[in-house]
Amino acid sequence: MNGVATAHPTDAAEKKAAFELRKLDKRLHRQVGQAIADFNMIGPGDKVMVCLSGGKDSYALLDVLLALRRRAPVAFDIVAVNLDQKQPGFPEHVLPDYLRSREVPFHIEAQDTYSIVKRLVPEGKTMCSLCSRLRRGILYRVADELGATRIALGHHRDDMLQTFFLNMFFGGRLKSMPPKLVSDDGRHIVIRPLAYVAEADLERWAAHRQFPIIPCSLCGSQLNLQRVQIGRMLRDWERRFPGRIDNMFHALGHVVPSHLLDRNLYPFAALQATGVADAHGDKAFDDADDACGTPPAASPVIALRLDEPEAPGG
């Protein structure tokens, strides 16, 4: 006996779990607050229509926005909206019960898009594209009716990266999901406040907060297999090279048009030698590639990111 009391293993595990949850809580709120600030997503007097599907992401979005609103320096309103698409087995009471319990103003829009999509899309084909288009039109109309100035969607960092790779692999474009955009009818501002948040964090938050999740398979549509495969690819990379997802996401916000090939983004044809040295100019012959087998030096920004993997947008 050395007289030193040892902590009970269960106590230690509980303390560690509580500590991790506090970190997660802070990280989520910090990242959402940062995305809102970086892209000027919400201003004084805005009415934010939070689109709730019943999935973990939109529940977390609403949850974090409600918490941020309590201490935000600007006053804004929140209204939750769910589109009940009449999929068989959709539990109609779940969202209203939850929203009442949180005292959130809400609107449930019932529109049988399920039947329309079933009728128009041939058996075995994916229904998501038509379904999303119908849903989008309805949500824009509802936003008008509710006087909403912002439409908030629950897409997160991993959705954005997956979309980036989908567009690159199958569409031949460097294009992701914007954190903020003008809707295609030109009348609304759509925002994605979870832009900096990792999906794994949303999963943990949903479990912790015990959101009453509604399964997303009710429509019977097959998942987009290409998106699933890209999601697997990203997770596999992250497992083998921790920090890679953060670095890739960071890259989406640090584009160098002069080092790509888009002639609409950079005036290659008009380039002239200026005769003026630029200390921060091109390093065309140094670290642009590792043709001699030497890996390029990490830039200070990337080095910082590797040290601080929790702040993808910072």
Ligand code: SF4
């Ligand atoms: S999974 Fe079902 S509900 Fe979701 S977009 Fe696709 S068809 Fe629509």
